[in-house]
Amino acid sequence: MRLTKSRKNTKNLMLYILATLVLLVMIAPYLYMLLQSLAPWHEVDRVFVPTSLSFRSYQWLFAGGAATLPRPWLRALGNSALVASVVTFSRVIFGAFVGYALAVLSFHGRRIVHNFILFHMFYPGIILLVPTFLLIRAMGLYNTYLAMILPGLVSTWAIFMYANFFRSVPKEVVEAARIDGAGELRIIFRIMIPIARPVTTIVFLFLFMERWIELLWDMIVVRDPAKQTLNVLLTTMFGPYGGYPGPLYAAGVLLTFPIVLVFLIFSRKFVQGVSLVIST
């Protein structure tokens, strides 16, 4: 008995070592980015770990250099946050609305709506890239925040997540609320959304992450540097700042670490909720 226990301990130890090594590999690009952004310029990319720390890249990024002006990095970060927040918030709310309608309410045409969403979901979105661009242009929204926000206000995935969850809520809960005289909106906000909290966490996180790193669409509809998201700005600076890898890494950190932070804050909830999402 003793022997097997110690064997088990060694096995566990090996497993932890393996897990930690794999973890290091998985986060190595992040570490690399961070370290290179803090490296003295002559060491950038030439060493894995800089011999000394330097904030020159960050300074340069925000203040500009001898022959360069700073780009609006912080503004772009703000734009990213604004677009991602508005879109995600709306997708969560509308996801709950439509999901509620599909799962709880009975009305004529519910099946049609349901099947139409299925059709929509499995339709490859790429086919719509050019015409949606033309539509945005025709609406006079080209080069505005709305162009980045409007087409993504509702997510079919979020609708299904909520619908699936709401179906598992006992009918009595809703009935009881109705008897108390609650309206549908009240039921959604006071009862359903609070119960659906794990779903909301997951939906929010996935959609927020997805929107944060969107490139193609944002690049197409916005040209104004004052409105560009950070991801787009960084893309357009690949060429012009090619000779300044250090500051580009600093910009990469600016793009990556806020989202990592948001995720880490919610990570416990994420892990708890994720199995629920995945099994559906």
Next chain:
Amino acid sequence: MREVWKVWAFGLLVLGFVGMAQIEITFWSAPNPSQEVFWRRMAERYMAEHPGVKITVSPIPETPTSEAGILAAIAGGVAPTASENIFIGFGDELVRSQAVVPWNAFPGWEDLVKARNMEETMKSWIFADGNYYIIPMYVNAMLIAWRIDILRELGYDKPPRTYSEVLAVGERLKAVHPDKFLWLRSELEVPTWWQRWFDFFVFYYAASGGQPFLIGAEIVADDKAAVEALRFFKTLRDKKLLITEPLAAGFEVGKTIMTVLGPWTFPWWKENYPELVYGKTFVLTPPPVPDWYPADAPVFTFADAKGVVMYAQATLEQRQAMWDFIRWVLSNTEHDLAWVQITGMLPARDDVSTNPLFITYIQEKEPALLAYAANIPYAVPPIAHYQYVQIQELMGLECIYPVLVGDLTPEEGWAAWKAAVRTVLK
């Protein structure tokens, strides 16, 4: 409390009037960082003198080239009032889609041409309809920079002139420093059309004595010169003298000893590699030529020349305001001097190598520019055809890359490019 509101309302009213009286115009500068610095400074100074105008300067969004960025903005109806960074072929494309307006229609155009001393220069910027749509900002005669410190170490006191001499230097370099290369040109294997300006064009123009690729829609290129230049590339690559892998800085750190250099690099060098000093660590020459090229003939090269256009989407009022601004910038020689100082590039003027204002500055501060100024007469402009993107993309796809990797001989590669371009031009 009431008073406070009154003051607020009054303030808003004033702001409203000022806002209404102000004309807003936008200027897109080249993505090259130092050019943005120049235009911002100009705009700030101008606005200080002319409070009725608000000029917003921002760099052209590269998605992934500045030409595509501008076309996308035009397509979206959000073109700036004016922008720089327009070369003659792109100008042709813009003129064809009626996206730009001619400068010579503005009153005072002749005076500006005289004031800026660019009567000769403007001759090469006239369009088929007799109008001037581009005001050239600069002309860079592309030159070859050599690490003279390393050449000296190898026992050479001056850079090689012909292909054979270059290869001899290369062999010696490899013998002494096996880990060094002659030339870093990672873009040579990439079909991006504008990269051809800074490799194949340079060597082809040198080998052909400045023979253009196209006249109108007719291919008139010198086949022998083109094939010779391609063979030179191939030999360099086979002998491992050419490195085509991405590398941020090769020449600067002495990993390679030769590079095609435009003067816009100087501001970057000053910030990052101050140890690079003209005459001491590097020298400039025209491009290498085939062995049969006469030693006493001038060597031609590529002229990287770009300028400013005004977009047709701007209102008449905006156009006038922009014209006033551009005229203000260009009729003052001090501004062109500031241009040289900030961007390191020579302004497109007839007097750039005679005007004491430039000469004094160049001799004292930037002697390397003397070489650029001296080579402007031998610098050949880009392909002016509006289908420049395809024509130059095909150079990389059909010709240079297959030749480099050995799929085609230089002769075959060149023939393939010509055949492909003929179908495009049809």
Next chain:
Amino acid sequence: MKLQKELRGWLLASPYLLTAVLFFLIPLGWSLSLVLFDWNLIAPVRIYVGLGNFQEALRSTRVLHAFVNTYKFMAAIVPAVVVVSLGLALIVHHLPRLKWFYAVGFFLPYLASGVAISLVVRGVLSYDSAFNAFLRATFGSAPRWLREPAWATLVISAMIVWKLSGYYALIFLAGLQNIPRELYEAAALDGAGALTQFGKITLPLLYPAFYTVLILAVGLCFGIFTEPYVLTGGGPRFATYTWQLEIYYQAFERFRAGYGATVAVLNALATFVSVLIIRRLVESWGVRKGFR
């Protein structure tokens, strides 16, 4: 009252219906008319070309590259991502403690913007990077990473595998946790070793998770854009050229709206048919093996 009930449902569903009409149905109709025209987005006139766009696209080498590359990427990405993510899931599953810590850590790559990671990859693979210097010092030479078609495909594939493995691992993990312990205990009593248990119990019972991961990964291969756009531009020699790059290139670099829309239609078609076939194959395989 009845009417009110009807109205409520439609009203709550209206946010979706509105955006679906505006940003799905209208563009869908529009794209069907676009494909018939040659139009550069700026010119006031469109030239009717009938099926000319399709003829051109079907003969285009660019489209052919995009089409073929998708399956190359699939061949590289799908098996790798399945193996890696299953491995990650097994590690987490067998850890006695700190499961969530490692699961979260493995998931972090999913947050990375393709742009930021391309920056890192470009730096790490640049000729005189510390990594390549190490390779040359150890093995005498380093691959011409982004300049060799096969390597470039592998690099882009590896980036995508890295990004998605942690996410797909969560799917496998959920599957693993749904397998009742008793099955293993019973098998152990019958004298089955760890490997037999894995082959006879774990793998078959994970079939739904396999299915999900497979379909997700296959679908993803049709939408690769950011990494090659920033890193290789689709090169070398179109080795990393994708459908989305071609659509972007035609519609937003060359401004051929009609042709771009045509390529998009072909892309959608290829995706649809491929996903359908792969689905069927996996499903019938599952049925034959008795997994479902």
